[in-house]
């Protein structure tokens with residue numbers, strides 16, 4: 001990638017932005033190469049190094065204030081030379097102090113024809129001398145720290161930079177060092193930059209040397225607080241050209257609050273990101289107080305369960321207070337495992353409407369701000385109530401009296417085509433089976449009852465109001481990007497109703513304004529339609545002043561025999577520390593690659609890192625202790641019938657009160673039996689087929705009678721063998737298996753083997769096009785076996801029909817990944833997350849924290865090895 005802008009008269013100019021929409025950090029190599037290919041520019045009034053006096057005072061103002069050149073005219077006017085202002089020469093001592101990487105010690109001489117020297121692993125053009133001011137085109141006065149436009153290619157917007165150094169190179173060329181700003185369209189937000197105010201730009205860490213005459217126009221760029229509305233930011237900008245309020249860093253596509261005193265740093269050192277950001281420093285007490293989380297699209301709650309476990313392991317009391325999901329079975333499972341959670345079985349869009357209605361109700365009844373209720377209002381409602389009681393009803397109409405309001409929702413629970421706010425009514429003299437949902441506007445006569453409900457609901461935080469929610473987590477389904485969907489809208493994925501939930505998720509974040517949010521999704525969200533939806537999600541967060549970053553994490557890297565790569569997007573309010581990504585703890589059998597444009601988002605250790613990872617896990621590690629069950633196993637609970645055989649099994653079997661980070665930790669023994677260890681019952685035909693698949697590694701439908709594999713590794717019928725049929729008369733080898741992936745697939749009726757990992761646990765349990773048969777039993781993996789591959793603790797029991805339980809498990813965020821992310825979240829909540837590094841290393845033996853006997857590699861990992869990669 002070209003690193004240097006060229007003179008404005010050139011039509012082939014380039015800059016850090018030009019060769020790729022996603023700018024990469026500079027490397028010494030490209031810096032060097034690019035400078036070499038440039039024609040030298042002869043600078044006026046050059047002073048040789050020997051001629052520089054030891055101490056040269058740098059005058060504050062040596063030329064009159066800038067001659068203002070109208071912007072449009074600037075490009076067309078005659079080009080004059082750009083020169084440094086001689087009076088602004090920096091003394092040699094001071095220059096060496098400020099920019100040591102530009103000068104060899106006086107005792108050393110630069111080799112013949114050498115222009116570069118390495119400093120801290122980076123090659124720098126060596127300088128003869130430094131200046132603090134320049135006259136660009138002989139008339140525009142630039143000072144160190146000024147911002148300006150830099151010439152770009154024709155038809156491209158000029159680049160925007162801050163001048164952080166001015167020097168004459170040992171090659172006699174005049175240079176400035178640019179620190180680049182990015183417009184939103186030059187960051188990963190790209191196609192969704194319309195979400196961002198066009199006066200807003202982002203300060204990058206990308207810096208490089210450019211010839212002085214690439215500068216074409218001075219700009220006024222104003223730093224504004226991140227935590228302000230666009231209108232306020234624009235007001236602060238005044239007559240300036242752009243404002244900035246965030247850093248943009250390429251690794252993990254990070255948008256981050258600016259460090260304090262950033263401007264000073266920019267001038268004085270080569271790193272503008274200080275280790276202290278305007279982070280939220282937690283008081284010692286905040287450790288104990290509860291942090292409330294909303295789990296959107298919660299499924300059975302794996303993601304929030306993991307996040308809470310991880311956060312609590314780091315002493316942050318994170319609790320899932322609210323969860324929302326459309327599936328009644330997923331909601332039932334979540335409630336069973338988390339009695340502390342208000343579980344709402346409704347759509348997220350209805351939930352958002354409800355939140356807004358709830359805020360109005362809380363205001364109406366004056367409960368916000370400490371529940372200070374006005375007597376006169378009460379009186380008014382009493383009167384209304386009395387009126388209602390006394391109101392004459394027609395003789396033949398039975399009068400029902402409201403006993404209590406017991407629920408609230410938005411939508412159409414009575415299926416009467418009326419989408420409004422409903423209240424659930426318990427009727428006087430009737431039992432719970434007679435409770436009904438009534439539109440709120442039909443309950444005018446019982447305002448006191450409504451008020452009682454709102455007051456109690458406000459006190460118990462039945463629903464969150466803006467600011468109530470510390471964390472929002474969730475994985476909005478985006479079925480519009482699924483490869484199974486033939487009608488995907490590539491042109492405008494957001495127009496596809498199936499992707500609407502992404503918008504709803506962001507609307508809820510925007511409305512509730514949590515301190516932190518984390519969104520999970522399939523990797524396709526950053527692949528499909530050039531990653532449009534991923535860019536949109538980031539754009540929404542940034543537009544709402546959230547710091548944000550994106551990481552692609554592999555579940556297996558956190559101790560599972562499953563690959564499963566997923567996208568996790570962090571958001572953090574302006575004053576918070578943006579959470580980091582926990583680096584892998586385990587090796588993993590690689591089953592996929594990161595999408596090209598998001599390569600710098602894969603959460604992996606740096607190349608060359610000396611950290612010692614635990615060995616990869618295999619199917620045997622996860623399930624070898626489970627009792628044998630048959631295809632028609634009907635029990636939802638059974639005894640284990642044996643001891644755990646591996647470290648994984650010991651950990652996953654822990655009782656709820658023994659599990660690190662569990663709310664019940666330390667409480668009385670909460671033992672459990674083996675739940676959900678039953679498979680999807682195969683039909684007779686499939687069962688017969690499965691019984692004929694040999695119990696050996698790699699076995700699948702290709703091992704059935706009548707199937708041959710040709711030289712191109714494709715299946716074909718063996719013409720020497722009659723096609724065998726099943727007792728039902730159906731063929732032993734179904735046509736769909738032969739034609740699947742043009743006969744090249746090994747998956748139909750595939751058996752897993754003990755020493756294997758699975759690519760991804762999915763929601764379906766039919767063996768027709770996936771390898772999910774137990775190694776030695778004639779059945780598919782059970783719900784529990786799948787749950788183990790997803791890292792669910794064994795005490796987590798699921799509810800619903802068998803297929804629904806498989807769906808809950810297949811949909812889940814792998815618990816160990818969520819747990820590791822929860823630990824990271826806790827570091828941010830406590831204000832101790834590192835503001836510089838986007839990743840961090842989890843504590844040794846996380847999450848068991850016990851020295852692990854079965855993982856000798858962990859014991860080989862010396863603490864210093866961990867240090868080394870930090």
Ligand SMILES: C[S@@+](CC[C@H](N)C(=O)[O-])C[C@H]1O[C@@H](n2cnc3c(N)ncnc32)[C@H](O)[C@@H]1O
Nearest residue numbers: 297298299302303325326327347348811812813
């Ligand atoms: C990928 S799953 C989430 C899994 C969950 N994060 C976990 O870790 O267990 C997506 C969930 O979204 C739910 N869902 C789909 N459309 C919804 C909607 N409009 N509103 C609320 N939930 C919805 C589905 O029922 C499903 O449980």
